[in-house]
Amino acid sequence: xxxxxxxxxxxxxxxxxxxxxxxxxxxxxxxxxxxxxxxxxxxxxxxxxxxxxxxxxxxxxxxxxxxxxxxxxxxxxxxxxxxxxxxxxxxxxxxxxxxxxxxxxxxxxxxxxxxxxxxxxxxxxxxxxxxxxxxxxxxxxxxxxxxxxxxxxxxxxxxxxxxxxxxxxxxxxxxxxxxxxxxxxxxxxxxxxxxxxxxxxxxxxxxx
Amino acid sequence: xxxxxxxxxxxxxxxxxxxxxxxxxxxxxxxxxxxxxxxxxxxxxxxxxxxxxxxxxxxxxxxxxxxxxxxxxxxxxxxxxxxxxxxxxxxxxxxxxxxxxxxxxxxxxxxxxxxxxxxxxxxxxxxxxxxxxxxxxxxxxxxxxxxxxxxxxxxxxxxxxxxxxxxxxxxxxxxxxxxxxxxxxxxxxxxxxxxxxxxxxxxxx
Numbered sequence: 001x002x003x004x005x006x007x008x009x010x011x012x013x014x015x016x017x018x019x020x021x022x023x024x025x026x027x028x029x030x031x032x033x034x035x036x037x038x039x040x041x042x043x044x045x046x047x048x049x050x051x052x053x054x055x056x057x058x059x060x061x062x063x064x065x066x067x068x069x070x071x072x073x074x075x076x077x078x079x080x081x082x083x084x085x086x087x088x089x090x091x092x093x094x095x096x097x098x099x100x101x102x103x104x105x106x107x108x109x110x111x112x113x114x115x116x117x118x119x120x121x122x123x124x125x126x127x128x129x130x131x132x133x134x135x136x137x138x139x140x141x142x143x144x145x146x147x148x149x150x151x152x153x154x155x156x157x158x159x160x161x162x163x164x165x166x167x168x169x170x171x172x173x174x175x176x177x178x179x180x181x182x183x184x185x186x187x188x189x190x191x192x193x194x195x196x197x198x199x200x201x202x203x204x205x206x207x208x
Numbered sequence: 209x210x211x212x213x214x215x216x217x218x219x220x221x222x223x224x225x226x227x228x229x230x231x232x233x234x235x236x237x238x239x240x241x242x243x244x245x246x247x248x249x250x251x252x253x254x255x256x257x258x259x260x261x262x263x264x265x266x267x268x269x270x271x272x273x274x275x276x277x278x279x280x281x282x283x284x285x286x287x288x289x290x291x292x293x294x295x296x297x298x299x300x301x302x303x304x305x306x307x308x309x310x311x312x313x314x315x316x317x318x319x320x321x322x323x324x325x326x327x328x329x330x331x332x333x334x335x336x337x338x339x340x341x342x343x344x345x346x347x348x349x350x351x352x353x354x355x356x357x358x359x360x361x362x363x364x365x366x367x368x369x370x371x372x373x374x375x376x377x378x379x380x381x382x383x384x385x386x387x388x389x390x391x392x393x394x395x396x397x398x399x400x401x402x403x404x405x406x407x408x409x410x411x412x413x
Contacts, residue, residue: 025391028233029334072331073302080295088291103341106294110337112234184228185402192388192395199387207390 010132014140020113021144021191022198023205027113031145032187034104038161041149043090043097044104045142049135051082052114056122056134058082063123075118080109113137148190156181212356215348219360222409225335226368227402232335235326236369237394246373247366248319249326252308254362256330257339260304261358262351264297264340272296297340298331305331335365372398 020026027048034044058078059066066074087105090098098105108114117137122130153159158166158177166175180186199205225231232253240246270276272293278285309327313320320327330336339361348354375397384393 025237026234028237029231029338032230032233072328073299076298076302076331077295080298084291084294087294103338103345106297106341107231107334107338109294109298110332110334112332115332183406184230185399185406187230188395188399188402192392192399195392195395196385196388199392203387206386 007129007132010129011136014133014136015143017202017205019140019144019198020116020137021141022195024116026116027111027141028191029107029111031141032148032191033184034101035145035149035152035187036156036182037100037153038146038149040097040100041145042142043094044101045138045145047086047090047105048108048111048113048141049138051079051086051108051111052117052138052141053131053134054082055079055114056117056130057127059118060122060125060127060130066123071123075115076109079114079118083108113141144191144194147194148187151190152181152186156186212352215353215356216360216363217411219357220364220367221405222411223361224364224368224405225338225361226365226398227405229338231338232333232365235329235333236365236372236398237391239326240369240373240376240394243370243373243377245322246369248323249330250362250366250369252312252323252327253330253333253335254359254366256301256304256308256333256336257358257362257365258355260297260301260336261339261343261361262355263300263304265343265348265351265354267296267300268293268344293344298337301336301340302331335361368401371401375401 014020017023021028021031031044034040055075055078059075062074062078083106086108087098090101090105117134121133125133150160154165155178158164158171223229226233226236235249235253239249268276270279272289274288274290275285276289277287305328308330309320312323312327339358343354343357346357348357372394376394379393379397388396
């Protein structure tokens with residue numbers, strides 16, 4: 001293992017105990033709307049990971065040069081420049097997914113996870129730990145997106161990544177896709193259930 | 209006029225920012241513990257929406273969209289600055305929020321202290337950026353329509369946050385399984401509210 005144990009904790013912590021969505025309740029805004037299918041959820045997860053990691057490094061390098069009073073504007077400029085790059089890349093190489101994500105690519109700018117990690121970590125740490133922290137939090141976000149999208153696509157459309165997985169025989173025997181899973185309310189309820197399971201397994205996270 | 213009312217009702221009930229698009233969830237979940245504060249935040253968000261969306265509409269129509277610069281100089285119709293829209297929109301939002309913060313601090317210090325950190329954080333509230341991006345995507349036909357859309361979105365957001373705050377005030381006294389307390393039950397409650405809002409889908413406008 002190349003990484004020291006401290007580095008590994010930065011990278012892997014957000015996948016479980018420090019998960020941004022489940023524990024800090026950040027980044028819900030643009031997360032839930034893209035989870036009706038696996039494919040957009042995966043693309044969104046990768047995009048957010050890239051933006052979080054790169055913006056953390058850039059702002060960590062700039063941290064001594066930014067006056068505290070104007071830091072929010074500087075952060076927004078850096079993040080939105082990165083998001084513009086991602087948006088152009090998606091339009092060039094994955095046009096269909098980019099259409100499905102519609103405004104939610106632009107909304108990566110206001111994703112609370114990115115601003116949260118910059119404020120809480122990158123502005124006080126060196127570039128290398130900031131990079132690991134950014135990647136870790138991005139992956140933690142992508143992980144939850146994929147869990148929610150897995151259940152919504154499997155139960156709602158009977159497919160995974162667009163490929164049918166439920167055998168045709170089941171449909172002939174009377175199984176039907178649950179259309180409610182595709183609609184927005186089920187995303188909220190599924191996240192609620194994921195939080196429930198996560199907290200039942202980590203008792204110290206239970207709110208008083 | 210009828211068209212404007214339709215856009216307002218559609219934005220408030222059918223395409224509700226929270227229940228249909230999950231926009232602005234961060235502050236929605238964090239501030240919705242009491243009705244009073246959540247009402248203050250809801251009004252502030254609606255106010256910022258009503259100012260920023262029309263401004264961004266004008267910028268988008270006359271400066272950024274393909275061929276929008278034709279009125280400025282010859283050959284302007286070949287220029288497409290569309291890729292700049294993210295950065296321009298967020299700059300407008302941040303500037304308006306800064307302005308609002310100064311105004312509220314001067315004229316309503318009580319509300320300013322009550323909202324605390326969440327007032328400057330309106331700048332990164334997804335509902336506001338989201339409304340500007342939806343305005344761009346849906347291509348409204350004039351500044352009045354954009355204004356009506358912003359007003360409807362703001363009203364819908366206010367309605368949602370006040371509603372969940374009222375429910376949460378009651379839920380405090382309920383016997384909820386320990387791991388579900390706080391965030392978990394709020395998500396499920398929001399999901400149930402969203403299901404009830406789906407009944408508005410039947411309205412044809």
